[in-house]
Amino acid sequence: MILLDGKKTSADIKEEIALDVRELKANDEKTPHLAAIIVGSDGASITYVNAKVKACERVGFESTLIRLPEDTTEEDLLNEIAILNVDNDIDGFIVQLPLPKHIDEQKILMAVDPDKDVDGFHPTNVGKMALNLPTFISATPFGILELLDRYNVETSGKNVVVIGRSHIVGSPMSILLSQKRKVGNATVTITHSRTKNLKEITLQADIIIAALGIPEFLKADMVKDNVTVIDVGITRMADPSKKRGFRLVGDVAFNEVAKKAAYITPVPGGVGPMTIAMLLKNTLLARKRRSK
Numbered sequence: 145m146i147l148l149d150g151k152k153t154s155a156d157i158k159e160e161i162a163l164d165v166r167e168l169k170a171n172d173e174k175t176p177h178l179a180a181i182i183v184g185s186d187g188a189s190i191t192y193v194n195a196k197v198k199a200c201e202r203v204g205f206e207s208t209l210i211r212l213p214e215d216t217t218e219e220d221l222l223n224e225i226a227i228l229n230v231d232n233d234i235d236g237f238i239v240q241l242p243l244p245k246h247i248d249e250q251k252i253l254m255a256v257d258p259d260k261d262v263d264g265f266h267p268t269n270v271g272k273m274a275l276n277l278p279t280f281i282s283a284t285p286f287g288i289l290e291l292l293d294r295y296n297v298e299t300s301g302k303n304v305v306v307i308g309r310s311h312i313v314g315s316p317m318s319i320l321l322s323q324k325r326k327v328g329n330a331t332v333t334i335t336h337s338r339t340k341n342l343k344e345i346t347l348q349a350d351i352i353i354a355a356l357g358i359p360e361f362l363k364a365d366m367v368k369d370n371v372t373v374i375d376v377g378i379t380r381m382a383d384p385s386k387k388r389g390f391r392l393v394g395d396v397a398f399n400e401v402a403k404k405a406a407y408i409t410p411v412p413g414g415v416g417p418m419t420i421a422m423l424l425k426n427t428l429l430a431r432k433r434r435s436k
């Protein structure tokens with residue numbers, strides 16, 4: 145079994161990005177600048193956004209964190225987005241999800257200038273992704289492609305089973321892996337809560353992407369020998385033995401599935417760290433496109 149080490153791979157990618165930034169600076173070019181908006185005080189979201197900002201600093205990007213209160217109106221949030229859209233110093237920005245219930249998420253995502261949409265969530269960018277045109281691929285699927293690529297996991301002609309059809313992971317992942325691209329050309333089955341006989345389907349899989357958000361859902365009896373397993377789950381489970389009071393649990397029963405797997409991502413340290421590296425990659429891409 146080979147561990148797909150997202151922590152190490154993301155560190156390598158950040159190193160490469162830092163080199164690019166040094167080169168930009170040496171050529172007197174503008175430093176990439178990422179902004180993030182967070183509404184409210186959800187603990188997990190704040191942790192993620194802080195990690196994104198810290199990662200910016202580490203690679204030499206500029207970053208701006210805009211923290212808005214939970215009761216921010218949709219109109220106020222749209223105003224903040226309008227300001228970032230026209231701010232020439234900002235190369236890309238994200239609005240951390242989920243948003244409070246009184247705000248229409250789709251309306252917010254559609255207000256972001258597609259050229260600054262480094263999350264790749266705007267319908268224009270989702271459309272380009274689906275058509276295999278150059279665009280910002282959203283961080284989680286992009287990170288999974290990169291991990292498979294760097295570990296030379298063959299996808300061409302393989303049976304891939306995606307569990308979960310979210311707009312952020314399952315849906316784009318199934319589209320990307322079926323496309324004619326370096327990490328792609330797979331025969332993809334997308335499964336979800338209404339799927340019948342899931343186990344029969346996962347037993348046929350060469351590669352499984354578990355992105356449904358149910359801790360330790362994928363068990364050893366659901367996978368064949370030498371499977372590749374990508375675990376996108378990150379549920380916080382109460383754990384008094386930890387300083388933080390919780391531990392992160394994936395969608396895969398890691399210990400039992402790892403015994404049958406050829407490649408598997410751990411949680412934490414698998415897909416999670418890759419998403420931040422890919423957000424930085426998209427921000428660098430946004431900067432380079434803007435200077436053209």
Ligand code: GUN
Binds near residue numbers: 242284
């Ligand atoms: N919430 C969970 N994942 C993401 C992500 O990739 N981007 C944003 N903006 N919010 C998220």
